[in-house]
Amino acid sequence: MSMPHLLMIEDDTRLGGMVGEYLQASGYGFEQAPEGALGLRRVQQRLPDLVILDLMLPDMDGLAVCRQLRALPGAAGRVPVIMLTAKGDPMDRVIGLEMGADDYLPKPFEPRELLARIRAVLRRRAEPALGPDADSRPPLRFGSLEIDRDARTVTVAGRPCEMTSHQFDLLVVLAERAGRVLTRDQIMEAVRGRELEAFDRSIDVHMGRIRQAIEADPKHPRRILTVRGVGYVFAKQQD
Structure with missing residues (x-):
């Protein structure tokens, strides 16, 4: 290599x-x-x-x-x-x-x-x-939103959504735990591991970027919801 x-x-x-x-x-x-x-x-x-x-x-x-x-x-x-x-x-x-x-x-x-x-x-x-093993993983689908973890692509109604690799990983962490409220620390721990700490409120900035990519109306999101004083939750509802 x-x-x-x-x-x-x-x-x-x-x-x-x-x-x-x-x-x-x-x-x-x-x-x-x-x-x-x-x-x-x-x-x-x-x-x-x-x-x-x-x-x-x-x-x-x-x-x-x-x-x-x-x-x-x-x-x-x-x-x-x-x-x-x-x-x-x-x-x-x-x-x-x-x-x-x-x-x-x-x-x-x-x-x-x-x-x-x-x-x-x-x-x-x-x-x-690569995933945890050699087996491929099926895409995560929520209505018109599709997250392909192996190809590392996100589409809404077939339209590609651009985001950084870090933002993709944040979205996967939330989508894999749809319906579960996660604190910022829990989200960053799942993405970064223990090697680096979460810095300030940068996760909020990333969440805003993800919303711009996947939400029809980022100012009134239906997928990634803020739980005030706690963190975020990926809503399970379909389109």
Whole structure:
């Protein structure tokens, strides 16, 4: 199996060099693009397994890069993004997740923590597709909503729904436990495991993105319902 290829879009060449050495020593392929436009071209030339994206770039906003990345043919929903945010500004994190980032990491950070997050994101993409054993699993169907856990696709009335790998995993956790109220901690534990903790209220941002993808009216959801003061529940009702 070839080593996962990582692309870091970051204008700080010193930081990129340090991160690159650490990740390459950990068994990853690595390249750095110092500008957003160049990073997007690199994605088109060679689809990476994961993008590490700085929010502040000299030529364009990192959020714009993330939005354009999600729109590139072949990259939408397939390339996970870990966004680097300065000083861990909460609003930057929320906006980044809304733009389609799978995870975020505030600067300054330890390369070891970045590596842990990379491994977690890539593992989330690989393990659900394989499942607990070699047997395929039937799609989850709720009226016009269909969730194919093996193909990792979601459709509503046959229309593909775009979401990040992390959002797909969150949806599966809820759908597999339809009718059961889950706390935020229970949901994040099921998705992330114990390696990483849930951060702030990022799960609420992801739930908003999932609703936009699958609900006819995201402001008045019928599938993913908020249980105030507790968490979320996936409603069993049919269309």
